[in-house]
Amino acid sequence: MGFGWRRRRSTAGNNGGKKLELEELAIPNHFLCPISLELMTDPVTLSSGITYDRESIERWLEAGNFTCPVTNKVLSSFDQIPNHALRGMIQDWGTENCRHGVKRIPTPRVPVAPFEVSEVLSGIEGASQRVDCAECSELVGKIEKWGGESERNRRCIVANGAASMLARAFDTFAATSNYRQIGGNLLEEVLSALSWMFPLDIEAHHYLASRSSLNCLVWFLKNGDIEAKKHAILTLKELSSDEKQTGALADTEGLHETLVEFIKHPSNPTITKASLSVTLNLISSCRRGDEERLVFVEMCLVSNLLEILIDSSDKSVCEKALGVLQGLIGCEQGREKAYANLLTVPILVKKVLRVSATATDFAVSSLWRLCKDESSRDHQGRALVDALQVGAFQKLLLVLQLGCADETKEKATELLKLMNPSRAGLECIESADFKNLKRSF
Numbered sequence: 001m002g003f004g005w006r007r008r009r010s011t012a013g014n015n016g017g018k019k020l021e022l023e024e025l026a027i028p029n030h031f032l033c034p035i036s037l038e039l040m041t042d043p044v045t046l047s048s049g050i051t052y053d054r055e056s057i058e059r060w061l062e063a064g065n066f067t068c069p070v071t072n073k074v075l076s077s078f079d080q081i082p083n084h085a086l087r088g089m090i091q092d093w094g095t096e097n098c099r100h101g102v103k104r105i106p107t108p109r110v111p112v113a114p115f116e117v118s119e120v121l122s123g124i125e126g127a128s129q130r131v132d133c134a135e136c137s138e139l140v141g142k143i144e145k146w147g148g149e150s151e152r153n154r155r156c157i158v159a160n161g162a163a164s165m166l167a168r169a170f171d172t173f174a175a176t177s178n179y180r181q182i183g184g185n186l187l188e189e190v191l192s193a194l195s196w197m198f199p200l201d202i203e204a205h206h207y208l209a210s211r212s213s214l215n216c217l218v219w220f221l222k223n224g225d226i227e228a229k230k231h232a233i234l235t236l237k238e239l240s241s242d243e244k245q246t247g248a249l250a251d252t253e254g255l256h257e258t259l260v261e262f263i264k265h266p267s268n269p270t271i272t273k274a275s276l277s278v279t280l281n282l283i284s285s286c287r288r289g290d291e292e293r294l295v296f297v298e299m300c301l302v303s304n305l306l307e308i309l310i311d312s313s314d315k316s317v318c319e320k321a322l323g324v325l326q327g328l329i330g331c332e333q334g335r336e337k338a339y340a341n342l343l344t345v346p347i348l349v350k351k352v353l354r355v356s357a358t359a360t361d362f363a364v365s366s367l368w369r370l371c372k373d374e375s376s377r378d379h380q381g382r383a384l385v386d387a388l389q390v391g392a393f394q395k396l397l398l399v400l401q402l403g404c405a406d407e408t409k410e411k412a413t414e415l416l417k418l419m420n421p422s423r424a425g426l427e428c429i430e431s432a433d434f435k436n437l438k439r440s441f
Contacts, residue, residue, distance in 0.1 A: 025100050031090050034070050035060060042108035043087050044080035048073055051083050054108070058152060082110070112146045112153045117160040128169040131176060136169060137186045144193050154196060163197040166190050167204035167213075174216035187216060188224070191231035198238050208235060209245040214252040221258045226268055233262070233274040240281035249278075250288045256295050264304045269314065276320035283327040293331045302328055302337040302344075309347050318355045322348075322362035329369045338370060339379040345370065345386040352395045353402075360399060361408045367392065368411040371418055384419055393419050 033040045033053035040053040048068035052060075057080065060069060067074050087107070094105040120139050127136035143162060146153045170190045194200065200208070207213060220232035236255075239245045249255060262275040279301075282292045305325045312318055328334035338344045348370075351363045370383040387393075396412045396419075404412070 025097060025102070028093070030086070031093065039105075040086070040090060041105055043083040043090070045083050046081075047076045047079065051086060054080060054111070055152075109149050111150060112156055114156060114160050117143075117146075117157050117162065121160065121162060121165045124165055124169050128172040131172070133173065133186050136173070137189060140166070140169075140186065140189045140193060144189065147193065147196060158197050163194060163200045164203035164207070166194055166197075167200065167207035170194075170216075171207040171210050171213045175210075175212040188220070188228050188231065191220070191228070191235055195231050195234055198234075199241075200238055205239060205242050205245055209239055209242075209248045211248070211252075214248060214255070218252055218254045218258060221262075222254070226271075230268065230270050230274075233271050233278070237274045237277045237281075240278045243285060243287070246282055246285040247287055250282060250285075250292055256299065260296065260299045260301055260304065263301065263308065266308070266312075266317075269317070273314075273316055273320060276317070276324055280320060280323050280327060283324065289327075290331065293328055293334060296324075297328055297331065297333045297337055300337070302334060303341055306341055306343055306347055309351065310343070315355055315359075318351065319359045319362070322351060322355075322359050322366070326362045326366045326369070329366050335370060335373055335379070338366075339383070342386075345383055345392075346390045349387055349390045349392045349395060352392075353398060357404065361405055364396070364399065364404075364408050364411050364415070368415055371415055384422060387415075388419055388422060393423060 027039055031039055033043075033056050034050065035052055035056040038053070040051070042054040043051045044054045044057065045051045046057065046068055048071050050068055050070045052069070057069075061078060091105050091107070094102045098104065120142050123139045124136055127133075127139060143157060143166070147157055167190075170187060173187055194204075197204075208217075217232045217236055220228045221236075224232060236249065240249055259275045259279050262271050263279070266272040279296065283289055283296060285292065302325065305321045305328075308321045309318060309325075312321070325338075329338050345367070348363045348366050352360050352367075367383075367387060371380060371387065373380045373383075393416065396416050399412050400409060400416075
């Protein structure tokens, strides 16, 4: 027999008073799930005739099991029939014992079935072909409602191809000349639904990376409310993670300016982080990375990133900003902008061992690129002097002692060799307390 709650029982004391004792409240055996041995809240019966809590048996089946856990017999079907009678008994028992601390057991929502999802997606396809905004909006609303009810519903929706169908609908309505008037709200709803379906499949990427879809996403970035901007930039972040789509993103009019504006004037943490991620993916692209670095450098992004690193205490923002800065310093024009700002080297040195292991890797790599730039001897020498004067030598030694990635180790070692001949009279040991630094961040 299972026990889940304790109840108080009053007994007479020696002086006529009452004495409280704790007494176990027994849960009837047939109310317990055979898998979790906990009180069932949504009992369902399998083809074997055994009843389980829905969440527990779904985990069992999703793990690849084809048998009934109790009988160990192969199931003739995976249908899960709600046991309304047993659920009613459990709810009545909970109501009777609520004074003993038993929480109210609500009637569970019936999970969405695959055929229901397929019907709605077929409806969305038809409405998109007719460019029927009202009907499509109603059906997308159903998808949103189901997805908001449970994680199981979301898995079912995604498994039945909702992402590619919604992306296709987005592309269809985005291609209409007057989508801003008739389809703005619908397109926002589609982006909102897609935001919990990441990562998207290849077909969804194909539709969202079309010229009309990308122009629409940029329009939302410029003109939408905060929620619309969030969903749009998160969609662009998802697309930018696909190397095949970076070319289409790079050619989208107004995207670079909007990204820089979001980074320069951070108004929402989610938007700022996603903008930095999109920028990092663009400048890291094998196909267009060199061109993208020049575009962002000419927009003065280097100085904007340094300002973020000064002002922000958010770990994720700092990591991403350092990643983008390291990428921009990879080109000669980016290094020129970095050399022109007297705070570049001090900021990079300060971030070493201050944020995270990833941030340290980016900061060391950036310092290495600045101090190894043989195309500009004067600037290279100045960067070495600045680094020594703000305590870089000691910090790099500490990086090696604490352990780091192999690439970072090589660069830190090379920097130490470059700095060593100039240490006398220049080195400054930072007054930071290193005693509590640990190997993991």
